[in-house]
Amino acid sequence: MYEELLPHTLPTEAERLDRMAHAHDPDTYSTIERLNLPANANCLDIGTGRGSVAIWLAETFPAANVTASDLDLTSVRENTLPNLTLKKIDLRRDDLGTGVYDFVHCRAVLCFLPSRIEVLSGIFRSLKPGGVFIATEMDFSRIASGPDRFWAAFWTAYLEFAASQGWDLGFGGTLPRVLARTGFTETDARHIQPILNHSGNTAGSAEAETWSLTLATLAPQLIGQGFMSETLLTEALSIIRNPEAWTAGPGFMVVSARRPSA
Numbered sequence: 001m002y003e004e005l006l007p008h009t010l011p012t013e014a015e016r017l018d019r020m021a022h023a024h025d026p027d028t029y030s031t032i033e034r035l036n037l038p039a040n041a042n043c044l045d046i047g048t049g050r051g052s053v054a055i056w057l058a059e060t061f062p063a064a065n066v067t068a069s070d071l072d073l074t075s076v077r078e079n080t081l082p083n084l085t086l087k088k089i090d091l092r093r094d095d096l097g098t099g100v101y102d103f104v105h106c107r108a109v110l111c112f113l114p115s116r117i118e119v120l121s122g123i124f125r126s127l128k129p130g131g132v133f134i135a136t137e138m139d140f141s142r143i144a145s146g147p148d149r150f151w152a153a154f155w156t157a158y159l160e161f162a163a164s165q166g167w168d169l170g171f172g173g174t175l176p177r178v179l180a181r182t183g184f185t186e187t188d189a190r191h192i193q194p195i196l197n198h199s200g201n202t203a204g205s206a207e208a209e210t211w212s213l214t215l216a217t218l219a220p221q222l223i224g225q226g227f228m229s230e231t232l233l234t235e236a237l238s239i240i241r242n243p244e245a246w247t248a249g250p251g252f253m254v255v256s257a258r259r260p261s262a
């Protein structure tokens with residue numbers, strides 16, 4: 001389970017989640033800005049992590065009500081925003097309600113949940129008619145097929161490890177048609193493929209550091225459970241941490257969709 005492998009109690013977890021947020025927040029914010037949310041929108045961020053998106057929403061839409069939720073809220077950054085509420089929600093068990101939200105957001109959460117299709121139905125139900133959902137989920141499809149044989153072999157081994165945990169890191173690639181099947185309309189999707197370069201204060205560097213920390217944390221399982229050799233992992237980490245390399249990292253699908261108004 002996700003929380004056993006990457007618990008918020010790890011000494012490096014806050015840093016890992018901050019790096020991930022630094023890499024993806026600008027793209028998430030511009031996707032949200034295109035949707036013209038009502039000023040007083042009722043918003044829910046699920047699997048909020050450090051809460052960067054929820055905090056940005058509460059600051060950007062002062063008349064909105066924003067709920068930041070996660071199964072473990074201990075990593076959410078301290079703030080005094082009057083329109084931000086924290087709520088413990090385990091998406092595997094808890095009901096999100098019916099017709100409650102104008103906007104639901106999630107990023108890098110559904111792919112880790114074996115019950116992701118049921119969770120999507122719950123998100124659909126939780127939206128008001130006309131409400132909007134934005135998800136950013138991993139889409140490894142391109143990286144596992146190349147272009148470099150070593151790189152494809154490494155990420156294929158990582159995908160096999162992920163599958164053994166019930167994670168579907170190709171889920172982002174299926175999201176547009178899964179959303180259509182769930183009843184969403186106006187689905188808009190973009191595949192983004194960050195380029196990893198471990199230098200400076202860039203999004204690509206933050207993405208490289210996120211993967212560096214993730215792989216270092218998961219090394220005992222990746223190697224101990226026989227998914228890859230120590231040599232393979234060390235070589236991959238040396239590419240990810242190389243300030244002179246610009247290497248395509250795993251991709252993401254960014255999707256926005258709407259619950260029909262009628």
Ligand SMILES: C[S@@+](CC[C@H](N)C(=O)[O-])C[C@H]1O[C@@H](n2cnc3c(N)ncnc32)[C@H](O)[C@@H]1O
Pocket residue numbers: 002003017020021046047048049050052069070071072089090091092106107108109112113
């Ligand atoms: C990879 S982090 C992403 C954090 C944040 N969405 C971001 O992109 O910066 C995944 C988050 O999902 C949360 N999570 C994992 N399983 C969950 C579950 N069953 N219910 C609610 N949250 C969950 C984790 O606690 C973690 O904060």
